[in-house]
Amino acid sequence: MARPRAAPYVFVAPFVAIFLAFSVYPLVFTARLSLTNWRGVGDPMWVGWDNYAYLLTNDRFWSSLWNSAVLWVLIVPVQLVVGVIVAVLLNSAKLQLRGMYRVAFIVPFVMPLVAVAQIWVVLFDEGYGAVNSLLGSVGLPNVGWLTTGTWAKPTLALLFLWKTTGFIVIIMLSGLQSIDSVLYESASLDGASWSRQLRSITVPLIRRTIMFVVVLQTLAVFQMFAEPFVVTQGGPYSSTTTAGYFLYNHINRADLGTGAANSLLLVVLVMALSLMFVRMLRVEDGS
């Protein structure tokens, strides 16, 4: 009996249609928009590569990338270390009240960002914030946590870490639970310490999970918008204007052509970074 040749195409057609409509078409439309100076009204005017040239020669564009890169350095390595260690602790059979700790770690992730931002603003207020009060009690001077270019990025990174690390812990936990417990039992019988087991069993076997987290957080950091928007409005002096926030500024001013060019440059950058991390994973795997 002949197999119905059209059947496979019929089955994948809905996905293809949705993919074309909501992924490919917007991408092509964005590419086309990036070559115009369209502001949402009237006829789009062809400007060629002008938007790209403007961005690539604009200090503020590069500064936004730099801000995101610094935030990446402040966030991702810390999150990996904390995520792995906390996940290992939460995965331990000896730990009492494991469920409670797991919930506690995920609570910041589900809290509304606007509420968290308000807490941050009050905690880190330069004149009357709780953090500076604590510093003052041990004789240290007030720090402009949110009002100086030096400290605004670390303060913002701290908010991001506090809010999202619980989610990373959950991902790491899922990776840990795929490791066969026999490996740990054997290592224990051979006298391997906890830290040796962490280095020689846990980390190598959740490398793919770690890389997934790195890619995920790289995307998140370079697209970070809401945190600076509600806490610092990109300031002071644009020191927390991330790549995502810089892009938003173009869109918000109806400079849609430049915004489209900016978004495509970001796509290329983030894709290149992600590929680099995936490549590193493969090299480590020997594949």
Place this chain on the structure above:
Amino acid sequence: MRTKGPLSRYMRWLATISVLAILALGLVACGSDESTATDPAPTTSDSATTSDSATTSDSATTTSTAPTGNDASNGDLLQAPTEDSPEGQITIWDRSGDLYEVFDATIVRFNEKYPNIIVNHLAVDIDAKLQNTLITGTDVPDGVFLDDAKIGGFSDFLWDLSDVLAPYVDDIASQKVDVNTIDGGVFGVPFDLDPGLLYYNETALAEAGVDATLIETYDDLLDAARDYQATNPESGPIHLEQSPFLGQLQLEMFASQLGTSMADAAGELRLDSPEYEQILTFLDTVREEDLGTRAEYLSPTDIAELENGNQVFYPWAIWFSFAPQQLLTETTGDWRAMELPAWEAGGARSGAMGGSSFVLPREGENSELAWLFYEFLMFDEAGYSAVWGPNDVYPTGLNTSIPSYLPAADPTAPLFEPVEALGGQDLWAVATEAGAQIPGGTPLPSWWAGAVDYLGNNIQRMLDGDLNPSEVISRSTDEIQENLVDRQ
């Protein structure tokens, strides 16, 4: 045998992607229907890249097609309905919050006058949704509450209200008419007037022997601040705004007092002027002599410094009145308001800071009915009394702004009551008399908010001591010209 390594595979993959991306860009560019700068050909409404063609309204008013400018001769002028009892449904967007509740409560009274018009009143995040709605032309509301600063950016999507406003325009504060006037058309129904006032802590100043009512010029204000500081050495009597956005807004209030603004009516920059030099020099003097408290508007530091008597002068829009009523629990009742000092003796004693209007998108289905709603709210005594007079939301009336319609802003006929948090002061009289002195203005350019990245930040750099007033002006002028004006 030598095999290709992972790196070369990666490079090959990346190269392939790059070539495909360039090809795709080239193809879409070749096939595009974009016009050039000299090709003003109208587009059709089904184009994915245009949305400015007007719909055929089912109303009794106008049917306009593909308007591309604001020329009053091309059918962009909204006309009022001619029926005795017009009927239909209108969708009105307002920001959520107290003001939404106030407007919502007026609908009952509006329906007493127009019983056949159904008002679908929605609380909407206008900043987030309006642009997309106007561009796509879907679910376009009939009327929208909008910051004056944003009208310039949307005027191509809006009805020119010159005809319907004609009976009222001579009785509207000129500054409000001016900010809504673009290329000869009027694109918003002016809502509120937000006169700048000088708020001061009368109790604290009296204890220091300083009589604020004697202040007439900004030099007097500096002297009063020096006198206050002499008895309160830890104080920084005058507020210096730390938010770049609000700092720029306050700067424009001072400029409005001097009859100027960042851009002229044609959108040309005019920062490089003696007026801006004078204003920035005043702010720089406050910083240099340590006469100011630098804080973000009503941030924890700001509130604490207002409450402890360190900060006693607050040159701000009328809407600061919210603070003594709601936030300054320790010093409520100690505060008073007066007209701003003048820049020169005998000069204007107020300028505009902020403000909003109502706009009517051309693609709204029943814009002409929405006009009736706004006409009622702003120009009918029953309407504006319902907005500013005592109501369920504001039992003593809405005292954070005054009407821009001059017959409604009569100093002798207050709509809201004296403010207890200002020691029972008649804020209405102070604000309406100040409002009457605000010089005419100009429309705010569409790039106004974007200028915060340059001018707003440079003001802060000056307050840090890193720039002087001349440098703020020259640097901001260059940056705004290059990044905003030239890219329009």
